[in-house]
Amino acid sequence: MRFHCPTVKSISVFAPATVANVACGFDIFGFAVANPGDQITLTASDQPGVRITDIIGDEGRLPREAERNTAGIAIQTYLQHIGRTDVGVDAVLHKQMPLGSGLGSSAASAVAGVFxxxxxxxxxxxxxELLPFAMEGERLACGSAHADNVAPSLLGGFVVVRSYSPLDVIRIETPAALYCTLVHPDIEVNTKDARFILKNEVSLxxxxxxxGNVAxxxxxxxxxxxxxISRSLVDVIIEPVRAILIPEFNEAKHAxxxxxxxxxxxxxxxxSMFALSRDAxxxxxxxxxxxxxxxxxxxxxxxxxxxxxKQGPRVVD
Incomplete structure (x- = not known):
């Protein structure tokens, strides 16, 4: 395979937020939305390596070291894979959604970076083929290289993660008139905490x-x-456990x-909570x-x- 030096000196990419699980599809379903999302700007450098020179919108909470940042590690692993550790880039990350929101914030950053x-x-x-590198960002963020956020953010649309070994991701067509509502209450739920409270065993x-709902x-x-669609958007395993972490969850769902x-x-x-509707x-x-x-x-x-x-990431001016 032939590789080239950077064809452009600077590029900005937007990657969309995502809804993972989609009720019944824990760790296997996800879809991308039009907004919000994250944006990254890469600028070519004569100095090899990846540097996070600034992060805007994170209130100083995210690490600037590339190896500890989801976008940075995704870019690093990509460059190592293609044998281009001689490439140097400076990155500015614009966080345009809340951290710990359940909207795939870490995934959007990783996807924006590797794309x-x-x-x-x-x-x-x-x-x-960029998916495994974006998944490394997820491994860094929450300890597990899951794909239900990064796959739809990267590929666009509604995605099924059928298998991780080997990785098998399927994109599903969705009705054109299907609309998503996302509501992010101004509270924070840590992903690791939300996984910790889940039960290890499920009844038959x-x-x-x-x-049945997944199918x-x-x-x-x-x-x-x-x-x-309406009858199947029911989660009897994960939602009843995690709902206790969200004040007024039942009231918002009923509304x-x-x-x-x-x-x-x-x-x-x-x-964050999502709802699907038939029109805007x-x-x-x-x-x-x-x-x-x-x-x-x-x-x-x-x-x-x-x-x-259905587009996924895009280059922006």
């Missing part, structure tokens, strides 16, 4: 219910059948469903109702409404 360096070098690897009864959701998306949402659950490990107006109404549920107990929130983002 940007691949573009800068003239695309020596196809986009799908709940396993069967969950498997039903995929079938509903592909047909498309909105009624089937979403009462205002026309097809379904509503936790986005990733929380505290309903999705906006759902967001307002969910925000009001949180505000009733003094919790402010941010709401985002978008279609499913």
């Amino acid at each position: 940007a360096i691949n573009e800068m070098l003239g695309r020596p690897l196809p986009t799908v 009864k709940n396993t069967i219910i969950q498997m 039903g959701l995929i079938a509903g998306l592909m047909k498309p059948d909105y009624g089937l 979403a469903l009462d205002n026309g949402a097809l379904g509503c659950s936790i986005s990733g490990s929380g505290p 107006d309903t999705a906006q109404q759902v967001g307002a109702a969910m925000q009001q549920a949180f505000l009733s107990v003094g919790i402010t929130s941010e709401a985002y409404v978008s279609e499913i983002n």
Whole structure:
């Protein structure tokens, strides 16, 4: 394989936030949204190596050392893989979503970084082959190289992670009219804490219910059948445990469903919640109702409404 020096001196890339788990699909489902997301700017340097020169929007909380930063480690492992440790880049990371939000913040940074360096070098690897490097960012962030956030952020659309050994990721087509509402209450849930409270064993009864919902959701998306999507957006295993970490979770969920949402659950490990709707107006109404549920107990929130983002990362001016 032939590799080149950077074809551009500077490049900026936006990578989208994601909803992981999608109710019944713990660690296997995820989809990308149009906003929010993270942006990275890489500038070529004569000095080999990866340097994080600035991070904007993190309130000083993220490490600047490349090997301890999700974007930095993704770029480093990519360069090592293609044998280009002679390449030097300075990176400025713009965090445009809250940390610990359940919106795939660490994944978006890793995807933005590895997608940007691949573009800068003239695309020596196809986009799908960038996934393992972005997953290294997730390993750094939460101790597990899971793909349910990085895969949809990188590939766009709705993604199924069928297997990790070997890695097998499938992109599922979704209805054009499907809209997502994201509501992020101004509280924080640590991903490691959200995993720690999960049970190690699941009853056969709940396993069967969950498997039916997983199959039903995929079938509903592909047909498309909105009624089937709605009936399948049910999580009997993870949501009942993690909901206790989100104040007013039940009230916000009921508000979403009462205002026309097809379904509503936790986005990733929380505290953000997502809802799916059949049109933009309903999705906006759902967001307002969910925000009001949180505000009733003094919790402010941010709401985002978008279609499913089928593009994934993009180069920005």
